[in-house]
Amino acid sequence: MTNDRVVFDNVSRFYGEVLGVNRVTLSIPPGITSLVGPNGSGKTTLMNLMSGLVRPTRGEIRVLGIPPDDPERLCRAVGYSTQFDSFPRGLTGYQSVAYFLRLFGFDQVKCDRLARAAIERLRMGESAHRKVAAYSKGMRQRIKLAMAIAHDPPVLVLDEPLNGLDPLVRSETIALFRQCAAAGRHVIVSSHVLHEVDQISDQVILLSNGYVVAEGQIQGVRGEIQDRPMQVLIRSSRPSMLASKMFEQDHVVEAQLTDDGGAVIIKTRDADRFYRALNVLALDGIDIEGVMPVDDNVNSVYEYLIGGEGSR
Amino acid sequence: MISQITAVMRLELKKSFFSRRGLWIYLLALGPAFLYLIHAIDVVHDHEHRQALLASHPVSGGVLQLIRQGMPLEHVVELLGEPYQKNEFHGRGRRGQDFATYRYTDGENDFTFFFVDGQVANVNEQDRCNLTKDSAIFATVFQFFYLRLAVFFGCVGIFTNLFRGEMLDKSLHFYLLAPMRREILLAGKYLAGLSAAVAIFTVGTALQIAALSWHFEPGQVAAYLHGTGWHDIASYLGVTALACAGYGSIFLAAGLLFRNPILPATIVMLWEGINIFLPAVLKKISVIFYLQALCPVVAAPEADTPVLLKLLISSVEFPPAWLAITGLTAVMAVVLGVAAMRARRLEINYGTE
Numbered sequence: 001m002t003n004d005r006v007v008f009d010n011v012s013r014f015y016g017e018v019l020g021v022n023r024v025t026l027s028i029p030p031g032i033t034s035l036v037g038p039n040g041s042g043k044t045t046l047m048n049l050m051s052g053l054v055r056p057t058r059g060e061i062r063v064l065g066i067p068p069d070d071p072e073r074l075c076r077a078v079g080y081s082t083q084f085d086s087f088p089r090g091l092t093g094y095q096s097v098a099y100f101l102r103l104f105g106f107d108q109v110k111c112d113r114l115a116r117a118a119i120e121r122l123r124m125g126e127s128a129h130r131k132v133a134a135y136s137k138g139m140r141q142r143i144k145l146a147m148a149i150a151h152d153p154p155v156l157v158l159d160e161p162l163n164g165l166d167p168l169v170r171s172e173t174i175a176l177f178r179q180c181a182a183a184g185r186h187v188i189v190s191s192h193v194l195h196e197v198d199q200i201s202d203q204v205i206l207l208s209n210g211y212v213v214a215e216g217q218i219q220g221v222r223g224e225i226q227d228r229p230m231q232v233l234i235r236s237s238r239p240s241m242l243a244s245k246m247f248e249q250d251h252v253v254e255a256q257l258t259d260d261g262g263a264v265i266i267k268t269r270d271a272d273r274f275y276r277a278l279n280v281l282a283l284d285g286i287d288i289e290g291v292m293p294v295d296d297n298v299n300s301v302y303e304y305l306i307g308g309e310g311s312r
Numbered sequence: 313m314i315s316q317i318t319a320v321m322r323l324e325l326k327k328s329f330f331s332r333r334g335l336w337i338y339l340l341a342l343g344p345a346f347l348y349l350i351h352a353i354d355v356v357h358d359h360e361h362r363q364a365l366l367a368s369h370p371v372s373g374g375v376l377q378l379i380r381q382g383m384p385l386e387h388v389v390e391l392l393g394e395p396y397q398k399n400e401f402h403g404r405g406r407r408g409q410d411f412a413t414y415r416y417t418d419g420e421n422d423f424t425f426f427f428v429d430g431q432v433a434n435v436n437e438q439d440r441c442n443l444t445k446d447s448a449i450f451a452t453v454f455q456f457f458y459l460r461l462a463v464f465f466g467c468v469g470i471f472t473n474l475f476r477g478e479m480l481d482k483s484l485h486f487y488l489l490a491p492m493r494r495e496i497l498l499a500g501k502y503l504a505g506l507s508a509a510v511a512i513f514t515v516g517t518a519l520q521i522a523a524l525s526w527h528f529e530p531g532q533v534a535a536y537l538h539g540t541g542w543h544d545i546a547s548y549l550g551v552t553a554l555a556c557a558g559y560g561s562i563f564l565a566a567g568l569l570f571r572n573p574i575l576p577a578t579i580v581m582l583w584e585g586i587n588i589f590l591p592a593v594l595k596k597i598s599v600i601f602y603l604q605a606l607c608p609v610v611a612a613p614e615a616d617t618p619v620l621l622k623l624l625i626s627s628v629e630f631p632p633a634w635l636a637i638t639g640l641t642a643v644m645a646v647v648l649g650v651a652a653m654r655a656r657r658l659e660i661n662y663g664t665e
Contacts, residue, residue, distance in 0.1 A: 105315045
């Protein structure tokens with residue numbers, strides 16, 4: 001086993017009778033790796049396994065040569081932004097990051113310096129001293145990312161990290177992942193949004209029902225995506241205005257207000273042009289609180305990947 | 313390691329002390345002190361009332377002590393004067409006897425004389441300002457209510473939540489993603505819970521003692537303190553702290569081992585409750601046995617306890633203080649050891665909580 005990789009050797013994890021992942025054998029090199037699969041395919045279980053939050057029922061895991069039952073070493077090597085949206089009660093964003101760093105045994109000065117740096121990288125400086133409970137989903141997502149990168153770990157494990165981020169922050173965050181990958185780190189991202197995967201990944205691991213069904217380079221996914229409409233939910237204070245502006249775009253095939261009236265679901269045939277148009281609208285002053293893909297129907301692309309050169 | 317324990321404690325102390333969900337723990341801890349305070353106010357009010365009665369019906373305490381059974385009513389009135397309250401019933405009962413009750417006070421104590429057919433049949437002296445009696449009442453309340461219920465349930469609330477509460481809030485991963493041994497996390501959480509419980513419940517004990525002694529004359533209190541008072545107070549505070557440590561260790565482990573800690577809490581409560589009836593060997597596998605051994609005043613079963621129940625009580629000589637503390641520490645060490653083993657294998661599985 002090499003010490004610069006995240007290695008799974010025939011790993012299985014069962015939750016009682018329920019399968020989490022089964023017979024997973026992987027060797028993940030540095031760079032951006034996307035775990036792709038529909039809900040319940042085992043992405044989060046795989047991430048929990050590599051960060052030591054759950055233990056394998058069978059098999060062996062090594063993260064840069066460190067076993068997951070050695071939390072003192074493992075958690076210094078891994079920064080994990082979980083899907084769980086909960087923080088210790090009553091803390092501000094800054095306190096969440098700084099107190100987390102105190103658990104590493106760092107002194108107060110170092111915690112303060114690292115926390116401020118991480119928060120600044122995620123552009124959360126202005127709202128860092130507000131209570132997390134009052135944050136929007138996107139802000140909580142950014143604080144989780146700040147906690148994951150604050151101690152500068154060589155392995156970043158990020159569960160659906162772009163969920164809830166507005167377009168500008170989304171592109172800044174993707175740039176941050178690229179910086180980390182360029183510095184030789186592992187950035188392991190889970191997503192069920194193929195457009196994101198295509199944009200950011202060096203390699204893809206495709207999961208289905210707890211099994212790894214394909215892994216390798218992602219090639220030509222964009223074309224496949226463009227053939228199929230993608231649905232995106234956008235939260236905004238002016239959803240009707242947003243819907244009418246979006247509907248002017250020729251790639252948008254449907255715009256529908258949600259029942260609560262606080263968001264609009266856009267169906268588009270061209271994800272790239274959709275995100276560009278959304279950025280333009282955001283810059284024009286239309287308030288966009290969050291963007292969340294709602295389209296889980298990626299089976300056709302999995303079929304494409306399995307059938308393509310990345311299959312095995 | 314120390315800095316990590318301190319960091320965990322800092323986070324946990326905030327939760328333990330200022331959680332809205334924990335308000336009932338303060339009520340449990342401070343409730344008895346509040347009741348003692350009401351009692352003290354009542355005693356002071358009663359004392360003022362007796363002083364006023366004494367002024368209108370003067371009688372000396374020494375003369376009141378002279379009254380004996382069989383003395384004729386006229387003689388009593390000759391010695392004491394008219395009572396401040398009297399009730400007379402003529403020709404009552406199967407034998408048509410005359411009954412009467414005469415009440416006097418010397419300003420401190422209340423005396424009720426019962427007369428049957430014009431002779432003293434019984435004397436009842438009600439002495440409300442008695443440190444010996446009050447300390448016996450305190451010992452009973454402390455051992456049977458405060459330790460077994462207030463501290464017990466307070467520790468259930470504080471310690472089971474340290475892990476289980478965060479599982480339910482889905483925030484335990486905050487700690488499990490930090491590079492520290494799980495034993496360190498356990499120690500930090502236990503010490504934080506212990507600090508909160510000890511602070512809340514020892515303050516409760518101290519306030520109870522203060523409230524109970526508030527209505528006594530300063531001279532009486534000073535004499536008590538110079539006698540066994542300081543030792544008694546230190547013992548009660550120490551026993552409270554040890555109760556928090558003992559029950560805390562059990563409920564910290566329960567929060568780690570059981571999905572619903574109420575069940576083990578109920579079992580432990582029953583076990584502690586029947587401790588008085590258990591044989592000597594089983595008595596030692598408990599917390600209350602060692603705590604009672606350390607209490608300065610033994611709380612005896614009440615006089616009106618049914619005879620059959622009294623027969624079931626197994627009397628065992630309490631161990632000396634050093635052995636009681638060692639025994640309790642051993643129980644705590646075993647329980648915390650089991651908790652540490654469980655913590656080492658702890659996983660995040662919020663979905664099944």
